[in-house]
Amino acid sequence: MKVIVQEQPFDPYRETRRYEEQHLPPGKHGAVVTFVGTMRDFNDGHEVSRMFLEYYPGMTERHIEAVCLEAMEKWDVMDVLVLHRHGELRVGEPIVLVAVWSAHRAHAFDACRYVINYLKERAPFWKCESTPEGMRWVEHNTADPGVNSEGLKRRSA
Template sequence: MHVRVQTEDFDLSTEVRKLREGNPTIGAVVSFLGLVRDLNDGQTVSAMELEHYPVMTEKALEDISVQAAARWSVIDSLIIHRVGPLLPLDQIVLVVVASKHRGDAFSACEFMMDYLKTQAPFWKKEQTETGARWVDARESDESALQKWTPPSS
């Protein structure tokens, strides 16, 4: 399981190739690539800045990877999350999951993204036509997370 928090951009093809390189047991690779949009909540977004606490953030991303591997048959995974200033069309996050079968890879990747959107300690500030604003997790992100949480007894 690999985790990187960085300011630099990344190349999707290179990252997927490196993850599956030399491992003939991998039968499925699923990835999610998140991008900066130019519109959010009805306002034009000209820029975004992501802040974090390095040690805390990396630990949270590692925990997400470990939880996914405990639930599904994951051979390997990668989370790359960018921080710092970003512009519309920039890549923000990459999650890649390798497994023997597609079902495990799809489920683990979706789980990891749902946890990233709600549990990872990132703070997002957008620049809009009305000024800067901090962005909270969406209600839909919180709802998506609930499908992975067992019901209370």
């Protein structure tokens, strides 16, 4: 498992492949599920041109690692990689990568969703957006419609 919070832009697909080549024995996993969160040019009805992402060095990594370990206990997962940006971001750039390797797809899908949803809920990051009206702190994340942190299965009726 690896968790990195970095200022430099990254290519999530290249990083997934590189990690796999370095850490996963060939032929043992049957599924890789990746989630890539990217920066939109709109949020909450505002045009957004740039964004600054603040974090709490130490606490942020610790909480992402805890979420990854929980996912690895709940599902049959071989490895997890999380990369997350901080600092200045531009429209279209990847903000976060969650990659999960497993023998079978169901575990990889569920674990990936768990990691990104609980990361959004617990990891201390704060988005500050540059809009035509000036800089504004984002007060809450957009909900994944109809889905709680555990996924669709536990959606209330």
